Amino acid sequence: MEKQMKMPKTLYGMKPNEIMGALGLEKAFQGKQVYEWLIRGVTQFTEMTNLPKPLRERLQTQMPSLTSSEVLDTQIDETGATKLAIQLHDGAVVECVLLIDRDGRKTACLSSQVGCAMGCSFCRTGTMGLVRDLKAFEIIEQFVHLCRIAPDTSHIVFMGMGEPLANFSEVIQAITYIHDKDGFDIGLRRITISTCGLIPGIEKLAELNLPVRLAVSLITADNNQRTELMPINKAYPLDALKPALIHYQNVIGKRFTLEYVLLRDYNTSAQSAQKLANFIRGLDVIVNLIPWNPAAELDWETPTNREIAIFTRELDALGVPYTRRYSRGRGVNGACGQLAVEHTTERGL
Numbered sequence: 001m002e003k004q005m006k007m008p009k010t011l012y013g014m015k016p017n018e019i020m021g022a023l024g025l026e027k028a029f030q031g032k033q034v035y036e037w038l039i040r041g042v043t044q045f046t047e048m049t050n051l052p053k054p055l056r057e058r059l060q061t062q063m064p065s066l067t068s069s070e071v072l073d074t075q076i077d078e079t080g081a082t083k084l085a086i087q088l089h090d091g092a093v094v095e096c097v098l099l100i101d102r103d104g105r106k107t108a109c110l111s112s113q114v115g116c117a118m119g120c121s122f123c124r125t126g127t128m129g130l131v132r133d134l135k136a137f138e139i140i141e142q143f144v145h146l147c148r149i150a151p152d153t154s155h156i157v158f159m160g161m162g163e164p165l166a167n168f169s170e171v172i173q174a175i176t177y178i179h180d181k182d183g184f185d186i187g188l189r190r191i192t193i194s195t196c197g198l199i200p201g202i203e204k205l206a207e208l209n210l211p212v213r214l215a216v217s218l219i220t221a222d223n224n225q226r227t228e229l230m231p232i233n234k235a236y237p238l239d240a241l242k243p244a245l246i247h248y249q250n251v252i253g254k255r256f257t258l259e260y261v262l263l264r265d266y267n268t269s270a271q272s273a274q275k276l277a278n279f280i281r282g283l284d285v286i287v288n289l290i291p292w293n294p295a296a297e298l299d300w301e302t303p304t305n306r307e308i309a310i311f312t313r314e315l316d317a318l319g320v321p322y323t324r325r326y327s328r329g330r331g332v333n334g335a336c337g338q339l340a341v342e343h344t345t346e347r348g349l
């Protein structure tokens, strides 16, 4: 007979033997069975049909929800991008987004923090300030909620709310869990960590030598402009960021991405293109051009197509490798830099 015990908030993030202990299971293989159901997105113990019925019923009564969080709101735009507002166990709310490429590839855009301390002036999340870091299980659960909508989600980007490298160990724990080949089995090369340029975090990532993809929000290669846009640039200016990126590149040996949000009449001039060309010299990078996604409370504007075309012609002439990202998720305020929640609600634990 299984022991009566205090149930955990969630089973996500636990290995089979930990699940066995947490649920007071008597047989080790039952921990594995529960783990496998969790990965398949089952939401109730009663659906775990290979467990004995009395055990299922006991667990269902003791732990009616398998996740510590719940979906409060779902919004879908015309591209199929789906934004979820997720309420956490303490009442805080985070957002995550399912993005669908033109070729049908599904990517989960996850948050690593509630809000963000970095205060980038072009980003809605930056207006919230930092509420708190997310625990690994809270990051994993975002992926679980999105996989319930799209079980074939194959890629992950940490480009939601928060600076992932400022919550390093929880993000790495979540990645390790999601990567587990007996679990979700998402390849590390399909996971992208985006950072505003937190050098100690980039160094720690190099130390781990984890072959995830890195995306660095450069936004401008003009140091004064960057300080104006991104407070992080005061602590880690471009002349410190570049050697850190060269070191990272030498260790990891893989091409990485520089994110360049295009801001109307600000970072799209011929001089901006030249500075960008100078900055990437010696770096094996591709520049991802992202026309700014509007956010009502911010003063920036999206460049016109003509302005973008002139800028990309300059980049072509300078031999800067770039891609132009077509924004997905704008229709639900779920595109890059648009995530923010206005309030957190009490849920009473």
Ligand code: SF4
Pocket: 116, 117, 118, 119, 120, 123, 124, 125, 126, 127, 160, 161, 162, 163, 195, 196, 217, 337
């Ligand atoms: S761009 Fe990223 S790091 Fe900057 S405020 Fe927004 S979420 Fe934070």
